[in-house]
């Protein structure tokens with residue numbers, strides 16, 4: 345199986361995971377990226393079995409609406425049973441790096457609200473130590489240079505993601521060469537830099553379940 349087939353298999357496994365729990369008034373949190381796209385396509389067949397979704401990006405919103413799935417403002421939703429989303433990296437504690445698609449802030453907000461965060465990823469995303477994938481940091485535009493200098497002090501090598509404006513109107517710095525030994529602490533440290541909106545570490549709110557697409561099938565993993 346190639347990488348896309350593994351992503352599709354994990355998306356279908358996530359659908360099977362949530363299907364027994366669907367209720368007519370249920371709202372589901374939806375992530376962003378190529379794996380989430382496979383999930384949205386699979387979910388569409390069951391659109392009459394739940395109420396609608398909240399979405400972490402304009403791109404996912406558009407795709408959901410194209411299937412006729414209602415998309416709600418998170419402020420109008422008091423409970424989210426599930427959040428389903430991909431990741432750029434995961435370790436065995438289900439700490440994640442996310443934001444390769446620049447949607448990290450909205451993703452982190454929805455993950456915070458959700459009762460259960462189901463991460464869907466192919467096996468290339470599983471690593472021993474996070475940080476080979478450059479860590480995305482969403483930054484208020486006027487703070488870009490200052491935040492960059494502060495990230496250098498933390499040992500990173502930030503690069504401005506040219507031409508990218510987030511759905512919130514901000515910029516992304518991708519931080520290279522970080523061997524992230526303590527993701528919980530680093531997430532907090534970076535978020536305390538003035539001008540940072542948030543960073544792509546999901547360690548203080550890790551995934552609850554990881555559906556990992558491997559050549560031997562989709563594995564269901566919980567944090568070690």
Ligand SMILES: O=C[C@H](O)[C@H](O)[C@H](O)COP(=O)(O)O
Nearest residue numbers: 377378379430443444445447
């Ligand atoms: O901002 C994007 C998200 O965090 C994605 O979930 C992440 O980049 C993984 O994307 P993909 O499923 O395309 O590998």
